[in-house]
Amino acid sequence: MNKQQITIQRYRQLFPQETLRETSIRTNIQITRVFRLLNGKPMKVKELEAFEKIIQHKIAEKPEMAKLKSLMDEAFAILSQYELNKIYDYISRKNYLKKNSALVTCLDDKELMQA
Amino acid sequence: MKGLSTLERVILETIGMESLTSEKILRDSGLHPNVCANLLQSLVMRGFLKTNGVIYQINKHISESIKEEVNSNDSKHAESLEMIEAILEIENNKLFRLQKIALDEKDLKIFHAMLLNLDSFLKEAHIKSSSMIAIKNRQVVFWGYASLEKLMNQLVVGGPR
Numbered sequence: 001m002n003k004q005q006i007t008i009q010r011y012r013q014l015f016p017q018e019t020l021r022e023t024s025i026r027t028n029i030q031i032t033r034v035f036r037l038l039n040g041k042p043m044k045v046k047e048l049e050a051f052e053k054i055i056q057h058k059i060a061e062k063p064e065m066a067k068l069k070s071l072m073d074e075a076f077a078i079l080s081q082y083e084l085n086k087i088y089d090y091i092s093r094k095n096y097l098k099k100n101s102a103l104v105t106c107l108d109d110k111e112l113m114q115a
Numbered sequence: 116m117k118g119l120s121t122l123e124r125v126i127l128e129t130i131g132m133e134s135l136t137s138e139k140i141l142r143d144s145g146l147h148p149n150v151c152a153n154l155l156q157s158l159v160m161r162g163f164l165k166t167n168g169v170i171y172q173i174n175k176h177i178s179e180s181i182k183e184e185v186n187s188n189d190s191k192h193a194e195s196l197e198m199i200e201a202i203l204e205i206e207n208n209k210l211f212r213l214q215k216i217a218l219d220e221k222d223l224k225i226f227h228a229m230l231l232n233l234d235s236f237l238k239e240a241h242i243k244s245s246s247m248i249a250i251k252n253r254q255v256v257f258w259g260y261a262s263l264e265k266l267m268n269q270l271v272v273g274g275p276r
Contacts, residue, residue: 083273089117089193096116100153 004043006099007051014058026054118190119163121197122146126154127163127173129250134172145251198255215263230258 015023020038024031027050037043043051059065075084119127129135129144141151155171158164162181165174184190202209218226237256 080273089189090196092116093120093193093197097120097122100120100122100157101147101150 004037004048007043007048007055008038010055011051014055027051117184118187118193119185120154121194121201122150123154123158123163124185124194125250126151126158130164130171130173132173134170136169137171140171143249143251145249195257199257202255226260230260233258 011023015026018026020031020034023029023038024034027034027047029037029047029050033041033047037047075087079087125144125146126140129140135143137151137155140155141148144151146154155164155166159166159171162174162177164171166172202211
């Protein structure tokens with residue numbers, strides 16, 4: 001998966017029920033352009049940045065993120081290199097599986113009309 | 116990522132020594148079409164599979180270092196954990212038992228003998244049916260035991276001994 005696909009997948013995970021219109025308003029990208037991007041049209045840099053900024057804000061809202069960061073700081077201090085490697089391998093495998101399990105959803109015309 | 120993911124190994128086992136189309140791989144593996152397509156692409160890029168665009172086959176000239184990586188204990192360990200985790204997360208229609216059982220020496224021997232019989236039964240059953248049963252319809256079976264004292268020590272140490 002390329003960076004655009006990963007970003008869109010992540011966005012859809014964070015905003016699963018969002019209509020095209022809502023995505024357009026949130027990203028400040030024209031609605032027909034949003035439709036094309038979600039169907040694979042190459043993104044411009046500023047469009048990618050718009051999606052990524054929203055994703056970062058959404059992630060930062062989650063209380064688990066702060067807990068996870070704090071936990072990892074503790075882990076670096078007390079776990080052995082072997083144990084840290086195990087955690088690294090576990091997360092790598094989860095990420096890899098997720099990336100390869102990406103279901104690219106194509107929005108149909110009905111959704112465009114609803115938006 | 117080092118090694119193979121569980122799903123990638125399923126694809127490789129589906130293909131085996133044959134040359135298969137993506138449709139046949141999809142049918143036998145039971146994977147979602149998008150997932151199967153992504154994994155096939157990944158396996159081709161990593162050098163595990165060769166393709167002419169229609170037929171896929173395992174690359175017989177995989178480097179020794181890659182073979183060692185995917186067949187390493189660490190890799191198999193990680194795949195086993197993935198499958199056991201997945202089994203634990205299934206909500207319905209699963210059989211899973213993990214218990215601390217008191218077994219005297221005699222009963223431990225009997226239990227060990229039963230496991231050897233089970234092992235033998237499963238090996239024969241697999242040989243008998245492997246050509247007839249598609250990989251997606253096979254059962255993931257696991258068994259084993261260890262002394263609780265050893266397990267607890269392992270948990271405390273947190274690494275290989």
